[in-house]
Amino acid sequence: MTARPSSPPNAPRGASGSPPPRRSAPDPAPGPARKARQSAASRTGGAKAATRGVRAAAPLGDEDRRRLLDGAHHDPHALLGAHPVRGGVLVRALRPYARSVTVLAKGLRAGLHPEGDGLFAGVLPLRTIPDYELLVDYDDATVTVKDPYRFLPALGELDLHLCAEGRHEQLWRALGARTMDHQGVTGTRFGVWAPHARGVRVVGGFNFWDGTAHPMRSLGSSGIWELFVPGIGEGELYKFEITRPDGSKTVRADPMARRTECPPATASVVEESHHRWQDADWMARRGERPVHQAPFSVYEVHLPSWRPGLTYRRLAEQLPAYVKDLGFTHVEFMPVAEHPFGGSWGYQVTGFYAPTARMGTPDDFRHLVDALHQAGIGVLMDWVPAHFPRDDWALAQFDGRPLYEPEDPARAAHPDWGTLEFDYGRAEVRNFLVANAVYWCEEFHIDGLRVDAVASMLYLDYSREDGGWTPNVHGGRENLDAVAFLQEMNATVYRRCPGVVTIAEESTAWDGVTRATHHVGPGGFGGLGFGLKWNMGWMHDSLVYVSKEPVHRKYHHGEMTFSMIYAYSENYVLPISHDEVVHGKRALVSKMPGDWWQQRATHRAYLAYMWAHPGKQLLFMGQEFAQGAEWAESHGPDWWLLDPSYGAEADHRGVRDLVRDLNHTYAGAPALWERDTDPAGFAWIDGGAAEDNVFSFVRYAADGTPLISVTNFSPVVRHAYRLGVPGDVAAWREALNTDAVRYGGSGVGNPEPLRPGPTPWNGREVSVTAVLPPLATVWFVPT
Missing domain, CATH: 2.60.40.1180 (Golgi alpha-mannosidase II)
Incomplete structure (x- = not known):
């Protein structure tokens, strides 16, 4: 992987990110003036509430009150909601800016006493807790809501156990935002892992980005915070306001968000899928033949720039037909997970569970995958578990301390890309990534994951000078935690998702990348368990050879034949990827020496040599018609070169015709x-x-x-x-x-x-x- 630029200094950042398009986003922490207005409203509201027959509740202790109002309480459900007490049922609500709060139940209408700072409470003359609602009166509106604090946890003990063990293979069903019916009420359960937090509150459009009324509860020692909010459904924007260990606050996007706002906005979106898959035949037969014994010819695509401006659904109208006509068996998408900076090409991910919103919704992306499958085309996806960016609304020091990254800053910092590495030794982090691999395969029917930058994960000294890294427990340079993570990821994906292939972008001589995890090699490690590996050595050597003038090629002949010495040491893909046609490396045809005719001829000869060489093939978009310019994500391939009016029949269109014939001849041989x-x-x-x-x-x-x-x-x-x-x-x-x-x-x-x-x-x-x-x-x- 080449070095990708990180988010620029002026990229959208901040605790709350950009405001949602439909609502303003006030400061989630009310200032003194707002608190004064809130207290005044509470006092005046008390005079209007029907409190007859409702006894005043014993006041909250000063410490509980302070922590609750400050968003630093681990168990707000113990203070809010309904609780049996001597002489009745105590109901306490926290509703900032309300004038009054009234409890509504069958045959009951009882006003609560104001306690200041948005707190209202009262002891109702009841023997049991009723099924009640809250009538909340504001200066300009009166609303009836279900009380979030009358519900039991919506996250089960088994989920919590699996999360704590780092073995929840469908983690996205346990954490994040899930719409559901809970105790007979429709709403959304929010869950987030933040073990260092003193408190967590949900903020969003539904509470005008003020989380005071929505503190979450900590579920034991799991580090998970949970809250079920009635009446909240799909399309709602939200984030988590976290009180750090030092008492400061940070507002973060949901790490498990399955949908996000379109960058540069950064809020998470409550999402449920309604897509009805039409690819049952494809899914049933995709695993019939092992990928190593099947035709496998890949067209690599950067979706935002393939034909700029197209949505997922518009791509579904054009991309499958184009790829099918050319005869490729698979497409490979450069990363589609959400990323804030388009210039990173998707390799600096902030939303690991959300397809980028730049081209549509998650269901729109499902529609694109579905259309490719119905055309008989497999879908591979770049997956980036090697690092993540430092944006302060995302994963970096998520709950105030290193969480997804190692605690040692030197160990956490990725030396090449200005990003942070994952802490593969932490069970919950490993679970986050393993479940993410499964998620894309199960929820989006992805047929393969090309894992980016594997070499940077495997070696502790990757791009680090002597003295800049710490050996493992055996004194070696191998990252034992990363090895274990990759083995677990591959084993889990292959077990759960028949027919899926994992592919390693790994540029070193690590032994056993595509060996089964239970087979121990000479180095003492089990295989990593990948299905295929990019042959970076073949790519480098062959491109060096063809870039030489023909008169000099005899001196480099061995660079073309050397690949056969190790061709069967791994299961290889021969990649001419995006990395080879950017950053001054020139497009494939432009690497060739000679005049234009000789360049195109060598380009054609090289492609046919590649298709015949042992291993699978991958070709980046634009190279199928010998585009002469480097690829740029700002404009994509030069499709105008194929316009018949340009006279490209014998030039670019001829090369594309060759690629079509290569693929169809290959598939039949x-x-x-x-x-x-x-x-x-x-x-x-x-x-x-x-x-x-x-x-x-x-x-x-x-x-x-x-x-x-x-x-x-x-x-x-x-x-x-x-x-x-x-x-x-x-x-x-x-x-x-x-x-x-x-x-x-x-x-x-x-x-x-x-x-x-x-x-x-x-x-x-x-x-x-x-x-x-x-x-x-x-x-x-x-x-």
């Missing part, structure tokens, strides 16, 4: 994918033709059917080029030739089948002579 992880599925014909700039090899299907790939990275035609071939094939025909005229090539090729002769060559008993087009790859299959 099991030799190119069925034995990607089996060394018996590959054999060099000649891997040492450095002087010729030629690479030739055979791929074999499970039934032994061969396919020959020959690439000539020289700008000259090689006539009668002899190749040793498998001896049980009567004739070979061209299945694909990147020099075809329709792709923009010169049309050199082998129109007639090649018939083997008895001349031994390349260590084989029979051989053929072929014409090798300039700067081209040719695939031959048995006739």
Whole structure:
């Protein structure tokens, strides 16, 4: 992963963030003037309330009163709501700015006595607690509400136990905001993990961003705070006002929010899904064939810039048809989880459970995934558990102390991106991330997670100088907590979500990235459990080779063949990703030397070489039609290059036609994918033709059917080029030739089948002579 910029200094920040679009957002902590008005209103309201027959309650103790009003009480339900007392039922309510509060129940209308500071209380002449409501009279309105403090906790003991153990695999069902019917009443249960907090209150549009009336209760030693608020439903904006250990306050977005405001606004949104999935057939069959033995060709997309301005639903009208036409089996979305700064491309996440609101709602995103599945296209998603930004309304020092990050500031700070790393050794943090991986797969039907920046998680000394890091308990550089987290995440996802694949972006020689977690390798670690790993070594070496002038390529021949030395050490994806076409690296076609014709020819030859090489393929948007400019998230691909009026038939449209044919030919040739992880599925014909700039090899299907790939990275035609071939094939025909005229090539090729002769060559008993087009790859299959 390249270094992404963090939020700029002038990015929207602050405790309460931007005000909601429909409501003003007053200071959540009332100032002295407001408190004075509140007290006055309480005193005058008492004269108007019908308090006859209601005895005054014993006043709250000074400490309880102070902590309650200051938002620092761990058990507001013990002070507020209805409680049996000698001689009746005590009801106490906290309603700032109210003139009076009246208890309404069947056959009962009883005014409460004002106690100042928005508190009202009274002892009702009742034997049992009734099902009651509160009639609250303000200067300009009178409202009837259910009392949040008459309800039992809406979070069960099993949920609390699993959360404390760090084993709640559906954590999003326990924490965050959930609409529900609780004790026969409809409302929203709010839950948040903040173990260091002295108190937590819910603030939102429903209380005009003043949480005084909505303190939450602490549920034992779990560190979880909970409150059920009747009458609150979908679409409500909210945050949590947290009283830190030092008594100061911070207002935070919900870490478990399943929907957010559109950046730069930062509030969380109460959300429930109403999407009706139409992809049952896809979900039932996606796991029928192991991904390692299946065609797997990926089109990487940055959704906001693929065609700028499109919503999720508009993307659903265009993206599936485009990808299906080109023959890719999967799309991979760069991160879609909510992020405040668009220039981070989604790699600095603040809302891990919320699809970005920039393009629509979570159900709109579900609609896009559904449409891709109905088109027969799998959906992969970049997932970023390696770090998070420091925005002071999000996760950083969430409850006043390091919580999601390690306590040691040096250990917490990510050295490259100005962000914070997760504390993988803390059970609740590990649970937050493992459940998040499951969440995207279960709630959004995601078919695979590409895990970003795995190397930065695995090594304690990643990008750190000597003395800037602390060894593990064995004296090593491995982050043992991160290893355990990745193993747990992979094992959990594969167990819960059949057919899902996890993919590691890992750039080192760590042993066993795609080995099963229970198989211990030479280093003493179990495998990390990923299904696939990006082959960063192949990407780097091959791009170095093709960027050289042809006359110099013979000196770099080994950089192309070296990948086969380790090709079966892991299960690989060959990635030409967004990272390779930004920050001055130039677009893929622009890396190639020579004039425009030679650049396009080498681009085509390279893609066909890549598709034939063992491993799966990934290509970033814009490279499928040889865009010459670097990608920029501000405008996306240069689609105008494909306009027929531009005369691009033999240029960019020709390259796109090649990619289409590559994918369709690939899908129909099991030799190119069925034995990607089996060394018996590959054999060099000649891997040492450095002087010729030629690479030739055979791929074999499970039934032994061969396919020959020959690439000539020289700008000259090689006539009668002899190749040793498998001896049980009567004739070979061209299945694909990147020099075809329709792709923009010169049309050199082998129109007639090649018939083997008895001349031994390349260590084989029979051989053929072929014409090798300039700067081209040719695939031959048995006739």
